[in-house]
Amino acid sequence: MFLFVMTAAVHAGPWPRAKGTTFTAMGMNSDPAASLYAEHGLGNDWTVGIETYGNWQFHGHAALFASKSFALEGGSRMALDFGIETGSEGLVLVDPTTMAYGLDLTGPAVRLGASWGRGLNVLEGGWLTVGGSQRLGEIPVTKLEVTLGVSPTGWSKVYGQLQSSFVQGEAIWRFESVAGIKLSDNQDFLISANAPLGAGDTRLGILLWQTF
Numbered sequence: 765m766f767l768f769v770m771t772a773a774v775h776a777g778p779w780p781r782a783k784g785t786t787f788t789a790m791g792m793n794s795d796p797a798a799s800l801y802a803e804h805g806l807g808n809d810w811t812v813g814i815e816t817y818g819n820w821q822f823h824g825h826a827a828l829f830a831s832k833s834f835a836l837e838g839g840s841r842m843a844l845d846f847g848i849e850t851g852s853e854g855l856v857l858v859d860p861t862t863m864a865y866g867l868d869l870t871g872p873a874v875r876l877g878a879s880w881g882r883g884l885n886v887l888e889g890g891w892l893t894v895g896g897s898q899r900l901g902e903i904p905v906t907k908l909e910v911t912l913g914v915s916p917t918g919w920s921k922v923y924g925q926l927q928s929s930f931v932q933g934e935a936i937w938r939f940e941s942v943a944g945i946k947l948s949d950n951q952d953f954l955i956s957a958n959a960p961l962g963a964g965d966t967r968l969g970i971l972l973w974q975t976f
Contacts, residue, residue: 781805
């Protein structure tokens with residue numbers, strides 16, 4: 765059985781989206797696969813959003829989530845989030861007579877998460893975040909990630925992210941490197957390389973971030 769455990773390309777971390785504003789991240793990689801992440805600020809440190817990811821073999825997932833952010837002493841923040849996630853393990857024959865196929869769906873399952881982060885006073889600004897989530901259900905999935913980023917100039921950013929997934933006693937570790945430039949006040953273009961720490965393929969990708 766194939767179980768899709770890819771870490772999403774973008775996470776809000778512990779910082780809330782400003783009330784009334786929306787952020788989207790659209791991406792493609794060499795798997796080939798595509799992703800869409802969107803979040804919207806509700807105010808009072810609440811953020812809601814959706815994330816989707818799928819490859820050409822129709823393996824993927826989609827999730828709806830809500831996050832509450834809290835300010836901590838020393839300038840750091842933490843957030844707690846709750847989500848509902850469903851997945852696809854590919855196509856399955858649903859009607860042999862007409863040879864009709866449908867998605868082999870899993871879930872829905874509850875997903876609980878937490879994250880911590882703080883800004884860094886380096887160059888034009890930096891950030892450090894640590895996050896994790898636990899998907900409940902028939903096949904639990906635990907994910908952890910650590911991100912360190914910096915803006916060398918006012919129009920550029922680079923970051924690295926250590927990603928891990930734990931499924932049925934198996935650990936999957938990957939590292940993603942990302943570099944981006946600002947196209948406008950509300951738009952960024954980024955390129956990424958996601959490599960396994962062990963056996964597996966390296967995935968190259970592009971991302972477009974937009975704020976509305």
